[in-house]
Amino acid sequence: AIFMAQGGGFRTVASCDDGxxxxxxxxxxxxxxxxxxxxxxxxxxxxxxxxxxxxxGAAGSLRVSEDGLAWNASRTNGGGFGGVLFAGGAxxxxxxxxxxSADGNLWQRVxxxxxxxxxxRFTGLETETGSVAIVTGYEGVGDAxxxxxxxxxxxxxxxxxxxxxxxxxxxxxxEGGVTYGGGVFVSVGANGGVCRSxxxxxxxxxxxxxxxxxGSVLWTGSAFAAYGGSRVYVSADGVSWQSQLLGGxxxx
Numbered sequence: 001a002i003f004m005a006q007g008g009g010f011r012t013v014a015s016c017d018d019g020x021x022x023x024x025x026x027x028x029x030x031x032x033x034x035x036x037x038x039x040x041x042x043x044x045x046x047x048x049x050x051x052x053x054x055x056x057g058a059a060g061s062l063r064v065s066e067d068g069l070a071w072n073a074s075r076t077n078g079g080g081f082g083g084v085l086f087a088g089g090a091x092x093x094x095x096x097x098x099x100x101s102a103d104g105n106l107w108q109r110v111x112x113x114x115x116x117x118x119x120x121r122f123t124g125l126e127t128e129t130g131s132v133a134i135v136t137g138y139e140g141v142g143d144a145x146x147x148x149x150x151x152x153x154x155x156x157x158x159x160x161x162x163x164x165x166x167x168x169x170x171x172x173x174x175e176g177g178v179t180y181g182g183g184v185f186v187s188v189g190a191n192g193g194v195c196r197s198x199x200x201x202x203x204x205x206x207x208x209x210x211x212x213x214x215g216s217v218l219w220t221g222s223a224f225a226a227y228g229g230s231r232v233y234v235s236a237d238g239v240s241w242q243s244q245l246l247g248g249x250x251x252x
Contacts, residue, residue, distance in 0.1 A: 008032020046086030083122025181219030
């Protein structure tokens with residue numbers, strides 16, 4: 001198995017030993033700021049290949065690779081992309097609207113999110129009833145004074161259900177995230193604010209905080225895990241969280 005990660009300036013790194021060591025495959029070009037053509041906007045794997053999205057507030061590009069070494073630009077635009085994912089047997093990408101591709105090379109416009117605010121994060125999740133594509137959006141940094149919304153699609157990006165969401169998407173464009181497990185959707189902001197949905201994403205309730213800042217969140221198969229610095233915050237239900245020191249870290 002190959003693990004891939006994306007960085008600014010078109011950088012990608014790969015690991016073939018379960019994340020123990022990493023190799024830089026595409027050197028950065030130095031143009032990787034948050035508002036540049038090299039801004040990292042997502043990486044997805046499926047159909048035997050990888051697809052990366054680049055560009056925010058500047059020219060954007062989608063790049064495709066079958067081995068993580070050689071990359072080809074498959075599409076460009078003038079304003080960047082809002083994210084890429086693989087769900088339901090196809091790649092989906094946000095660029096104001098929604099486009100789909102079976103192979104990452106040929107793209108077809110399939111829908112429109114109509115979120116009513118900035119589209120910040122694009123996530124693909126697998127549930128017991130099929131694949132779900134999720135867009136979170138907010139003004140500013142997504143704090144309590146912002147408009148905050150979430151949209152879900154269960155038909156490959158063709159139609160979307162938009163809902164307001166509590167204060168749990170702070171700076172989620174690059175940190176925190178949305179995940180699913182045990183019949184529950186959980187959203188965590190970079191500041192650790194948490195909300196969850198138990199009705200398939202129709203309504204969301206603020207449940208508190210994990211107890212610290214969060215870089216990423218996932219479902220392990222038995223619990224939610226939110227990672228921040230030297231700690232991981234673990235919860236079985238998305239309500240009560242326990243802080244644990246990561247292996248190799250020292251308590252301060």
